[in-house]
Amino acid sequence: MKFSIKLGLHVKPxxxxxxxxxxxxxxxxxxxxxxxxxxxxxxxxxPSKWDxxxxxxxxxxxxxxxxxxxxxxxxxxxxxxIVEEVLTRFELDNKRAPDAKEFKQAFDITAGRVVLPAEExxxxxxxxxxxxxxxxxxxxxxxxxxxxxxxxAHLKAWRxxxxxxxxxxxxxxxxxxxxxxxxxxxxxxxxxxNIGFLRWFLRWAAANGYYKGLAHQQYRxxxxxxxxxxxxxxxxxxxxxxxxxxxxxxxxxxxxxxxxFCFCCxxxxxxxxxxxxxxxxxHLTAKPPYFxxxxxxTNDRLQIELNKYSLAILNKYKGVKFPLGLALxxxxxxxxxxxxxxxxxxxxxxxPVTIVQFSGHTRIENVVPKYAVxxxxxxxxxxxxxxxxxxxxxxxIMKWTGHSDYKAMKPYIxxxxxxxxxxxxxxxxxNPEKPEE
Numbered sequence: 001m002k003f004s005i006k007l008g009l010h011v012k013p014x015x016x017x018x019x020x021x022x023x024x025x026x027x028x029x030x031x032x033x034x035x036x037x038x039x040x041x042x043x044x045x046x047p048s049k050w051d052x053x054x055x056x057x058x059x060x061x062x063x064x065x066x067x068x069x070x071x072x073x074x075x076x077x078x079x080x081x082i083v084e085e086v087l088t089r090f091e092l093d094n095k096r097a098p099d100a101k102e103f104k105q106a107f108d109i110t111a112g113r114v115v116l117p118a119e120e121x122x123x124x125x126x127x128x129x130x131x132x133x134x135x136x137x138x139x140x141x142x143x144x145x146x147x148x149x150x151x152x153a154h155l156k157a158w159r160x161x162x163x164x165x166x167x168x169x170x171x172x173x174x175x176x177x178x179x180x181x182x183x184x185x186x187x188x189x190x191x192x193x194n195i196g197f198l199r200w201f202l203r204w205a206a207a208n209g210y211y212k213g214l215a216h217q218q219y220r221x222x223x224x225x226x227x228x229x230x231x232x233x234x235x236x237x238x239x240x241x242x243x244x245x246x247x248x249x250x251x252x253x254x255x256x257x258x259x260x261f262c263f264c265c266x267x268x269x270x271x272x273x274x275x276x277x278x279x280x281x282x283h284l285t286a287k288p289p290y291f292x293x294x295x296x297x298t299n300d301r302l303q304i305e306l307n308k309y310s311l312a313i314l315n316k317y318k319g320v321k322f323p324l325g326l327a328l329x330x331x332x333x334x335x336x337x338x339x340x341x342x343x344x345x346x347x348x349x350x351x352p353v354t355i356v357q358f359s360g361h362t363r364i365e366n367v368v369p370k371y372a373v374x375x376x377x378x379x380x381x382x383x384x385x386x387x388x389x390x391x392x393x394x395x396x397i398m399k400w401t402g403h404s405d406y407k408a409m410k411p412y413i414x415x416x417x418x419x420x421x422x423x424x425x426x427x428x429x430x431n432p433e434k435p436e437e
Contacts, residue, residue, distance in 0.1 A: 264379025
């Protein structure tokens, strides 16, 4: 949704004989989708201290209340952020733009100008206050807003009208069983995330006086299979085969997709980060060469050194000009995954992989060729597993990948530990008197 915010002074015309006001209120005029609303900022300033061109209070000034320009400008900037979040939140939840009345009501609640008592608020009103307030306070990404919007849609499909004050452990369990498991047939990792999100909301509601129940403390289901997810990655030999495979030429997109994927295998980048890697991020003349990246998911600044494989891939496209100065031939993630399946199939990456999943207590098991479940994120997994197998310490790998704790590394370490056990068993079968074939 496109919108604009214009900041200005609300100067009232003076009646005859009335004194000219020394200060004027600062107003936000918001325009979107054919609607317009004026929002009071709660601050006033003398017109001589207002920079109309830049729409800010002039530096090194203050108003009659003693508030400095910097503080007023910061608070108004926060109000502008709330405007954006209210419009985004409303559109996600209702698939349309709010009218002026709906916008102002949502803005006042989010800005804390109206606090609805718990007895006057139903479940979904409070849920909206939560997402808008927490979204602002915690600087949620659009992905987090989308996840809570999805949870709200699941709840609405379960019960269109819901009382927060009477929401119980039994209600929580009924929602999970009937909606998430039986109707939506979601897999347990996704169900577990939705349970965590709903518990987060109820904790917040309890802490802020909206909810006096204990469902968030009492409902603790045991979902099987949360740790059985198969970590799909390429073994070193598979990676080398894929990297050097000569495609038939029937589909010219296979080689570029393979190159971008392999670049992730040798650097540990997520798709979201390789997709925005520019030539200006590269430091190829440094010793050793490296690149800088601020990760999209966590906003971490990482410095990743280039090995001979990743450097060769970059050099392959050195003279090619891509849009926005990108360093590699990037396509949309969904498109890349489709081509990646087909390219890996042609290259013979077809080792059987057993995928075990659970929806509730229902076990779902499938055996598929590896190329069918290969995605861009498998490149990051390939980097971690092969790095550990090469003997690179986990803390060093975490510096490259941006992992902040060992929890996310445990599945990869288990794979490497299993490989160590297999190799140790070779001592048991070794016969020095029998010549090797």
